[in-house]
Amino acid sequence: QSVLTQPPSVSAAPGQKVTISCSGGSSNFQDYYISWYQQLPGTAPKILIYESHKRPSGIPDRFSGSKSGTSATLGISGLQTGDEADYYCGAWDHRLGAWLFGGGTKLTVL
Amino acid sequence: EVQLVESGGDLVQPGRSLRLSCAASGFTFNDYAMHWVRQAPGKGLEWVSGISWNSHTWNTGGIGYAVSVKGRFTISRDNAKNSLYLQMNSLRTEDTALYFCAKEGGDGFDHWGQGTLVTVSS
Numbered sequence: 141q142s143v144l145t146q147p148p149s150v151s152a153a154p155g156q157k158v159t160i161s162c163s164g165g166s167s168n169f170q171d172y173y174i175s176w177y178q179q180l181p182g183t184a185p186k187i188l189i190y191e192s193h194k195r196p197s198g199i200p201d202r203f204s205g206s207k208s209g210t211s212a213t214l215g216i217s218g219l220q221t222g223d224e225a226d227y228y229c230g231a232w233d234h235r236l237g238a239w240l241f242g243g244g245t246k247l248t249v250l
Numbered sequence: 251e252v253q254l255v256e257s258g259g260d261l262v263q264p265g266r267s268l269r270l271s272c273a274a275s276g277f278t279f280n281d282y283a284m285h286w287v288r289q290a291p292g293k294g295l296e297w298v299s300g301i302s303w304n305s306h307t308w309n310t311g312g313i314g315y316a317v318s319v320k321g322r323f324t325i326s327r328d329n330a331k332n333s334l335y336l337q338m339n340s341l342r343t344e345d346t347a348l349y350f351c352a353k354e355g356g357d358g359f360d361h362w363g364q365g366t367l368v369t370v371s372s
C-alpha cells in the first residue's frame with residue numbers, strides 16, 4: 141500500500157549535513173502533509189517534523205523539512221553520532237483513507 | 251507528560267485471536283485520533299488502523315484499516331477508561347510484529363508507546 145519511496149541508506153561524516161528524500165508515486169502526493177520520524181535502535185519512533193516543515197517543541201533546528209512537487213526532504217545538519225538511526229517519512233492519504241510510511245532510511249554517521 | 255503503554259502481546263498460533271490494549275495518560279484522550287502501527291522484525295513501519303475522536307476522518311464511522319488487516323482486525327476505544335484496543339482475529343504468521351500505539355497530532359503521530367510484541371507461529 142506504501143507509495144512513499146526513500147533511499148535505503150545514507151551516510152555522512154560528523155558535523156556535515158545530510159538530506160533524506162521521500163518521493164511519492166501517487167498523484168495525491170501534492171495533497172500530503174509529510175511527517176518525519178526518527179527511530180533510534182531498540183526504541184519507538186519519535187516525530188521530528190510535521191506538516192512537511194514544522195518542528196515539534198524540543199526538536200533542535202538541526203532538523204529541517206521541506207516539500208516540493210512530488211518529493212519531500214528531511215535535512216539534518218551538524219551531524220552527531222547520536223543521529224545514527226532509521227528515518228521514516230509518513231503521510232495521510234485522504235483518498236485511500238490510510239496513513240502511509242516510506243520504507244525507511246538508515247543513517248550512518250561515519 | 252503523555253504516556254502510552256501497550257499490553258497484550260503474546261505468542262499465538264496461526265488462526266487464533268489476540269486483543270491488544272493501550273493505556274493513555276497525560277492528555278485529553280477523547281480529543282484525539284489514535285492509531286496502531288506495527289513493525290515486523292527488521293522491517294519498516296506499517297500503519298494498521300486508526301480511530302477518530304469523531305467521524306470526520308473516515309466515512310466508515312470514524313475508523314480506518316490497512317488493506318492487509320481489514321476484516322480480521324477491529325479497533326475500538328473506551329474514552330471513559332482512556333484506552334485503545336485492537337482485537338486481532340484469524341492471525342497469520344505475517345502479522346508477527348511489534349505493535350505500537352500512537353497518538354495523532356498535527357498531521358502526524360506525535361507520541362508513541364514502546365510497543366507490545368505479537369508473535370504468530372505454530
